Amino acid sequence: MTSALAPAPSKLAAQRKKSSEKARGLGSRSGNTIAGIAAWAIGILFVFPVFYMVLTSLHSEVNASTNPPSFFAPLTLQGYKEFFGASSGASPWPPLINSATASIISTILVILLAIPAAYALSVRPIKKWTDAMFFFLSTKMLPAVAGLLPLYIFAKYLGLLDNINYLLILYTAMNLPIAVWMMRSFLADIPVELFEAAAVDGAGLIRTLRSIIVPIISPGIAATALICFIFAWNELLLANTLTSVIAGTAPVFLTSFVTSQGLFLAKVCAAATVVSLPVIIAGFAAQDKLVQGLSLGAVK
Amino acid sequence: MATTTATPLETEAEAKAAKKKEPKPPFNERWLDKRGWTRRFPLLPALVFIIILTQIPFIATLIISFMNWQANYPNEIFFGTLNNYVTVFTDPALRSSVFFTIVLTVTVVIVSLALGLGISLLLNRSFFGRGIVRTFMITPFLIVPVAAALLWKHAIYNPVYGLLNGLLTWVGGPQPDWITDFPRLAIEVQLIWYWTPFMTLILLAGLQSRPGDVLEAASVDGANPWQTFRFITMPHMRRYLELGGLLGSIYVVQTFDTVFVMTAGSLGTANLPFTVYETLYSAQDYGLASAQGVVVVIFSIAIATFLLRTVSSLFEES
Numbered sequence: 339m340t341s342a343l344a345p346a347p348s349k350l351a352a353q354r355k356k357s358s359e360k361a362r363g364l365g366s367r368s369g370n371t372i373a374g375i376a377a378w379a380i381g382i383l384f385v386f387p388v389f390y391m392v393l394t395s396l397h398s399e400v401n402a403s404t405n406p407p408s409f410f411a412p413l414t415l416q417g418y419k420e421f422f423g424a425s426s427g428a429s430p431w432p433p434l435i436n437s438a439t440a441s442i443i444s445t446i447l448v449i450l451l452a453i454p455a456a457y458a459l460s461v462r463p464i465k466k467w468t469d470a471m472f473f474f475l476s477t478k479m480l481p482a483v484a485g486l487l488p489l490y491i492f493a494k495y496l497g498l499l500d501n502i503n504y505l506l507i508l509y510t511a512m513n514l515p516i517a518v519w520m521m522r523s524f525l526a527d528i529p530v531e532l533f534e535a536a537a538v539d540g541a542g543l544i545r546t547l548r549s550i551i552v553p554i555i556s557p558g559i560a561a562t563a564l565i566c567f568i569f570a571w572n573e574l575l576l577a578n579t580l581t582s583v584i585a586g587t588a589p590v591f592l593t594s595f596v597t598s599q600g601l602f603l604a605k606v607c608a609a610a611t612v613v614s615l616p617v618i619i620a621g622f623a624a625q626d627k628l629v630q631g632l633s634l635g636a637v638k
Numbered sequence: 639m640a641t642t643t644a645t646p647l648e649t650e651a652e653a654k655a656a657k658k659k660e661p662k663p664p665f666n667e668r669w670l671d672k673r674g675w676t677r678r679f680p681l682l683p684a685l686v687f688i689i690i691l692t693q694i695p696f697i698a699t700l701i702i703s704f705m706n707w708q709a710n711y712p713n714e715i716f717f718g719t720l721n722n723y724v725t726v727f728t729d730p731a732l733r734s735s736v737f738f739t740i741v742l743t744v745t746v747v748i749v750s751l752a753l754g755l756g757i758s759l760l761l762n763r764s765f766f767g768r769g770i771v772r773t774f775m776i777t778p779f780l781i782v783p784v785a786a787a788l789l790w791k792h793a794i795y796n797p798v799y800g801l802l803n804g805l806l807t808w809v810g811g812p813q814p815d816w817i818t819d820f821p822r823l824a825i826e827v828q829l830i831w832y833w834t835p836f837m838t839l840i841l842l843a844g845l846q847s848r849p850g851d852v853l854e855a856a857s858v859d860g861a862n863p864w865q866t867f868r869f870i871t872m873p874h875m876r877r878y879l880e881l882g883g884l885l886g887s888i889y890v891v892q893t894f895d896t897v898f899v900m901t902a903g904s905l906g907t908a909n910l911p912f913t914v915y916e917t918l919y920s921a922q923d924y925g926l927a928s929a930q931g932v933v934v935v936i937f938s939i940a941i942a943t944f945l946l947r948t949v950s951s952l953f954e955e956s
Binding site: 388405457484511514572592603611 | 644667668674676677678679680681683684685687688690692693694695696698699702709715734757761763764765766767768770771772773774775776777778779780782783784785786788789790791792793796799800801803804805807808811831834835836839841842843880881883888892895896898899902903909910914915918924927929931932934939941942945946949950
């Protein structure tokens with residue numbers, strides 16, 4: 339825009355643009371080509387195990403277990419059929435449903451608790467709101483094993499072992515700090531004038547939440563929900579300690595593949611792919627906000 | 639606020655107006671004084687919930703750690719013993735698990751930070767298919783940790799049909815049994831593969847938040863790429879490196895899935911979370927498991943103190 343007003347626009351602008359791009363590290367052609375090749379090589383190296391997992395899951399058991407690997411063997415869905423219980427073994431559906439229940443309901447609870455909390459930490463803050471924020475953050479740093487034993491004993495004596503509701507309550511607590519931090523950073527971006535206008539018009543807390551906050555931060559809510567979903571879906575330590583046959587989640591089910599059972603590589607890879615699929619979908623959907631969630635909102 | 643400036647007030651009316659304004663606190667503070675509870679109320683459900691589910695269990699862990707409580711000996715439960723802590727610090731197996739926890743955390747965090755920095759510097763340049771490569775880099779982090787550990791154990795490390803030995807067959811190399819021969823390295827490599835994407839994402843966000851005008855000024859002043867990196871990029875990135883390192887440490891200290899799946903704690907790879915799980919689950923020694931848990935917490939607090947400082951410095955800036 340400024341270049342149009344400059345006396346010798348094209349040359350100067352080009353020069354400035356070049357220096358600016360160079361400064362940003364987007365410069366020199368040849369440098370970029372080398373960087374591009376290196377980046378592609380590293381990217382492929384990192385994604386290759388995942389690619390290999392999916393490829394192997396689509397091979398027959400015999401072709402999956404060759405040495406050297408047969409990359410170009412014919413594709414089949416046999417591994418998936420085996421995983422879903424074609425010939426033997428427990429069905430993966432109950433664990434998958436348990437995981438979905440625990441992850442989805444805990445995520446809904448997290449969001450319902452986090453939005454008002456974030457409101458009280460940003461829009462109309464309490465006096466020591468930073469202290470409250472850091473209290474939430476510090477609970478995230480308490481390792482799961484810190485409370486594992488009392489949670490186990492408590493469940494044992496109250497008959498809550500192997501109960502998916504107990505697990506989903508714990509997942510809610512596990513994800514709440516992340517959600518509060520993320521939600522606060524989204525709420526803090528809303529212009530104050532909107533809230534003032536709502537207050538002048540006589541909107542109460544519920545009304546303000548429903549008509550102003552939620553519509554504006556709905557992309558933020560979606561990202562937060564996806565990240566909480568991922569963490570709940572991935573969790574193993576609590577699930578493995580507190581559940582077994584009835585309420586076992588998908589990661590607990592996967593632990594039945596820890597010891598080798600003859601030719602089963604295609605089945606293992608199919609299992610790993612199926613269980614990871616929801617996380618992969620959620621992760622790509624939340625890609626832009628992933629960093630913000632993982633860094634507890636510290637990095638935008 | 640303008641009324642508090644030292645400029646002498648010219649008319650009495652103005653002075654009066656100013657005086658009238660002075661004692662009246664701004665809208666926000668009035669809310670604080672009179673209706674503090676309406677402010678606090680929305681926070682309470684989350685706060686109470688989190689206190690009940692994280693603080694109270696931890697206090698219970700602390701109490702039980704001073705108890706003699708083994709599930710198999712229900713008649714010998716009593717409070718007031720330091721035996722659990724004596725065991726924690728004298729049992730050689732436990733000392734090994736403390737040691738491995740430290741080695742694992744330091745190795746994984748430092749290597750994935752270094753890799754993450756290099757990769758994020760590459761990804762920050764413009765080249766063909768940058769978005770695709772970025773997506774590739776994120777993917778390992780989106781594999782469920784148990785599934786990732788299974789994948790590496792069976793499909794990659796397996797001595798007979800694993801990918802590594804398959805590739806070695808092509809070049810006529812040896813056929814090592816990776817997990818048995820290098821148990822710790824096998825776990826570390828898998829975790830580095832999993833955590834490097836995380837570090838890359840955080841560091842890339844840091845690189846992209848570098849102030850453009852400063853970079854441009856450096857370029858105009860003739861700074862070469864190394865000088866720009868050394869004197870502008872690195873100082874700016876310091877806190878992102880700290881943040882990545884500390885968050886990574888918090889997560890890696892808690893690693894359970896990989897150890898559980900790959901080695902089940904054998905071959906000297908039992909770390910603290912796995913040991914706590916085993917003491918609780920197999921040995922059913924509640925007192926000892928609690929004392930172990932408390933030791934993990936002390937570790938974490940040491941890291942967390944630094945993390946909180948870093949996060950708050952980033953937090954205040956934004």
